[in-house]
Amino acid sequence: MNAVAFISFLVVITIVAATSWLKVRKRKIVSTGDLLFAGKSLNYTAVGTALFFTNISAAEFIGGSEAVYLNNMTVMAWGVSSVFAMLLVAEFIIPVYLRGAISTTPDFLESRYDKQTKTWVSCIFLISYLLNLLPIILYSGAIAINGLFHLSDILNVGYTGTIWLLVWCIGLAGSLYAVLGGLKAIVISDMMLGICLLTSAFLLAYFGLQHIGNGDWKNGVNTILSSKTAHLNAIGNATDTVPFSTIFTGMLLINLFYWGTEQVIVQQALAARNLQASQKGMVLACVGKLLGPFIFLLPGIIAVHLYKTVHIQNTTEVFPRLISDVSPPVISGFIAAVVFGAAITAFSQALNSSTTLFILNFYKPYKQRKNQSFTDASLLKATKRFEVFASLLAMFVAPLIIFSSGGFYTYMQKANAVFSIPIFTIMFIGFVSRKIPPIAAKVGLIFCVCGYLLSQIVFDTGIHFLHVLAMLFLLTVILMMVIGKLYPNKAIYAPSQRNTDNLKPWKNRHVFYVFLLSAMILLFILFSKAGIAG
Template sequence: MLLTIIEFVGFTVLVAVLSWYKTKDEDLSSKEGYFLAGRGLPGIVIAGSLMMTNLSAEQLVGTNGQAFSGSMSTMAWEATSGFALLVLAFVILPRFLKGGIATIPQFYQMRYDTFTMRMFSCMFLVAYVVTMLPTILYSGSVALVKIFNIEEIFGISYFWAILIVCFSTGIIGMAYSVFGGLKAVAYSDTINGVGLIIGGFAVPILGIFALGKLGGGSGSFGEGLHYLLTTTPEKMNAWAEPTSVAPYVPWPLLFTGMFVNNMFYWATNQSIIQRSLGGKNLAEAQKGAIWAGFFKCLDVLVIVLPGIIAYQLLTAQGAIDTSVGSAGDQAYPLLVLEVMPPAIMGFFAAVMFGAILSSFNSVLNSSSTIFALDIWQPIWGKNADAEKTVKIGKYFGLIVGVVAIFISPFVMYFGTGIMNFINECWGFFSMPILLAVLFGLLSKKVSPIAPKITVPVHIVIYGATKVIPFCQKWHYLYWVFFCFVVEAIIYLICIKVCPRKTDWEMPDAKVMDMSAWKTGRLWAAVGVAVIVVMYIVCSPLVLGA
């Protein structure tokens, strides 16, 4: 345990020092310097930050938990994200970067009106504070409490162990985000990403070796791989039945609900898109988005496959009770404890900690950005200088972080898997946000009345699907897509009945070089081919059953 603690502290301090060194000379008093990293991020840093913002403990614990309880159909959350990132690269970014957009709500004000901007700003902030930030802290704590055996060491209950880790993680995350700005977040993301690649890929590799020992095997990688691919072929099938419910992902959703849900998350979610808006030019921003699509395919090996390995290994050993509702969320930490050598456990814990910080401080930075630029400054700070605006953003970040810390331990009582909880909660906000961006960019005629109608309509329809018994028999993403279709029709009706009096055009802010990535479309085609091959391999034609 002493070695684990030394490794953990050493790697964590190393990341902090390197992030400080890379950003110590940055001007964080300006809005662009603090909130958008001075619009100077290269493509590889954008891709790394996109990945680490998304790839946190709630993914490692929650998505692997879904695979444990379901099948490889869970990989839809990862692999098919590449399609949404292409939409970001070729549809959203050229228009947003041309207009010098800093936040999604800022675009809403530019395209619609102030009321629309504030309405969506509040929706983002509620989703971040109530759903994302507490869940990020809680899911990471689930893993770290197990790794460091905090309950037994301190002789405390599970709740207090979770609370201690949530508090510690939240405080450090606030320090990164509030005092370092987006650039510190982005560089710490990239450094942690290197560690996560090493530690994250080590878990399934070591897990396969462990599978090789089952049934009297010698423990070779080949024996373990054969056991993985042949013992439970139904787990290797990514094409779930159309009537399947979560954690399975029915195959029709790949072309409907999952597609529009991923477009919302990767192309219009402020905490994600903010990295791309900080690109030094359009080409680098597009590189970041497209490269992130490739990395999402590799994610399957880190945050889906270990769930399948955990199912085979832990159930064979009788180390987990699959009848318990929370068994899935316990699977990944238990697998890590089972296969990770004690000599490198501290390093892996530090990588896990970095992943938690990455998502937490990224969302916190986005919350500060939205509040400072889209709510406080237009209402109370019209004459405030940039330094004052940044200071207000920091204060708000501190408040939000403290609130999230106190909410986070209670996530354990929400009665559902971590990822299901997050995704179902986002369902209350996702489609109105997505449609307002898509129609705002692609239509010159849509007027501000459309988003004002769709928001309450969406909340009523989606909320009804949570209480009507018939609706609960179907995967919730079917209803997300149903909302998308209904609300798109509302937009089309509004364009026909009450269009804008004058056509709207995105202004040219001339903030950067807008030349597109020359080979971007070629790499996009390669990315699509990779996704198609993955689904062929994980089908009844090859590995699935």
């Protein structure tokens, strides 16, 4: 471990943490609203950076670089194409949530279907967060830090043992952030880390290109544009990890689910002071997603040229190894701090949302059913206890991901898909219809989950899992419509109108929508055989 790199790492982490603490210490947390929603006071800059950093963690750096190194830029589709889904969410879905004074996405399902559907989906969300999302964030962060500082060699405890140790370090740090500072502290850290992220991406690109250009970054650019250009192609065919056709099927559905119904994302948008701040924040996050190929994937392209004659056994180490090999120690420490900070805030955000679901959808209703009294102080105490439990569970599960097969990014997306499309399907039907009964939502949920698991575990369909998801979505929609035809709701559903304040939309949003969609299309053209991949 280079001492300069480690000192640089500690300095950056200390500055970010200290600034967050100084900003929030004057604001006392006295209720769950303060802890979980920052008092619904965030401006658009805070919302945008929170949305972007909630979406990224060390998994983006690790998984993106690995995918490009092994294949090509087709993995870019996940982030870049999400812009279309994000704009749909900003225009149509967020206003519904704000108008109905919704705190969690299952709240909508209760008003649209019934309380049992809300409970089912809340359980699914919690299981997904505790056993998938939180462990993935911890695992990817541990891989990144170990690769940057080579702790497994220094500590001499083996690779697996080092991952266990780092998982617990990140988990404990993230837990303290969530428990002591709440959403407000996380958002402040996100804003600072956003600036650091752009700076580190520029520095890593510069030093990486300089390295493969024998001291001249311009020669490095010429090298990646003139050789191994197949890795620059983002238009995947049927044999690629992400075929281009999947953008229009399962990927679109997953992106709509993630940005429109995933609690860990929706909670950031709902913490905005008004609808305008929420829509502007979503647009700002879209800008970050369009920069994604240059932030998360360019390191993989540089690695293709840097390690063309080197066999890397564990390809998840590509990103941290690149940083160690091409960056001066002080810059390596700086980038390591950004990655570590992203892992901590992403973990804290996910922990915050998991707790929101538990407290508002399980603990508080249970107390009400039992006619047991509770105060803001008692709810706050229960909130912090659950955060500790969720953290410990995730820290035990995370190291087990090391035994998963296939690319890390593919594993992450397949695991997320188990529950995402089933939940999105019943949410979608809830938005577009008013007569489909609660029983249809329950049957559709079970059918879609079981169908996906069978297609991935029992039957080898030979069809890309994203196309399978699209097929299951259509079949589930048809099934729910048939049930609705046979057993329609006796009372037609009427959307909730519990909140009428601060719902004025952003006046100039459509101009920005057109600009962002145009930029999205141009990026796909740039990274294609018609562009630099040709």
